[in-house]
Amino acid sequence: MRIENSFIPVEGVGETTERRLWGRGVTTWEAFDPAVDVAGVGSTTADRIDSFIAEALTRLDDGDSAYFDRAFPSGERWRLYKNFREETCFFDIETTGLDERRDRVTTVSFHQGGETTTLVAGEDLTARRLREQFADASLLATFNGARFDVPFLETSFDVDIDTPHLDLMYPAKRIGLSGGLKPIEKELGIDRDRPDISGRDAVRLWREYERGDEAALETLVSYNREDTVNLRALADAVCEALDDEVFVAAPDGDGD
Structure with missing residues (x-):
């Protein structure tokens, strides 16, 4: 699992909503569509996801592990491992x-x-x-x-x-x-x-x-x-x- 598969750093997206996204085929940032019909992802949350992805892509290109360390819940830090x-x-x-x-x-x-x-x-x-x-x-x-x-x-x-x-x-x-x-x-x-x-x-x-x-x-x-x-x-x-x-x-x- 890579960082690009994760949505839980976004405010309003917990594990349940993240799994719902995956279940609808949104398994990567690239696959996210603000119009996707997923329970728990309203327009406000969709905008937050979009903003997070834009920022995170730049941070990932820069190799900024500290950014993701701050963004992810501490119990999910293992998700950084494959990228780094x-x-x-x-x-x-x-x-x-x-x-x-x-x-x-x-x-x-x-x-x-x-x-x-x-x-x-x-x-x-x-x-x-x-x-x-x-x-x-x-x-x-x-x-x-x-x-x-x-x-x-x-x-x-x-x-x-x-x-x-x-x-x-x-x-x-x-x-x-x-x-x-x-x-x-x-x-x-x-x-x-x-x-x-x-x-x-x-x-x-x-x-x-x-x-x-x-x-x-x-x-x-x-x-x-x-x-x-x-x-x-x-x-x-x-x-x-x-x-x-x-x-x-x-x-x-x-x-x-």
Whole structure:
């Protein structure tokens, strides 16, 4: 599902009306006709849809993901993914604990455009490098990053992370996938090259590295990098499932 299939950013158009539009064959902005006879779409709403489409087409041509992030309900942010997939930055952090004011970030990995980069504390993990990594992203994708990764980085490095953010934990729950990232990966058949390690293992590996064990850092970095690569596979699977559930099935009825 692409942004161009969506009408819910328009004032007065909820999920029910959007599905009615789809059911009448108005599945893209291009297909919209103000004269279409759809329950819930009077002349005022039709004018709003027309105005939104005119603005949105320009914004989409400009790659303005922030505009659509503001326009869409937060629970529908997954609809941005297909349009901005190649400019999505998947990232994950490892830390020495769960308290962003007391503990520290040890590694941060980013996966974007097929390339994976890892920043390591004491080497190249700085506020400047973080800003550089996020600069080219139209969309950020994490798992539980809204509650953990983003605030941890903002507090630890005094940075503002304001790029539109798709936290995959929430759309995953919407399709019945709950729990941690690793169990969800297993349920979806997303493989890992390395055995799973826990958050406690990640802390232990960092402590071993601080005592001079370079192999421990290699293991930690490899684990962190695999998290970010697998986030892309997770985003693909979750957004495809939501596509099937929300968009493809929509014409079958006027559901809520």
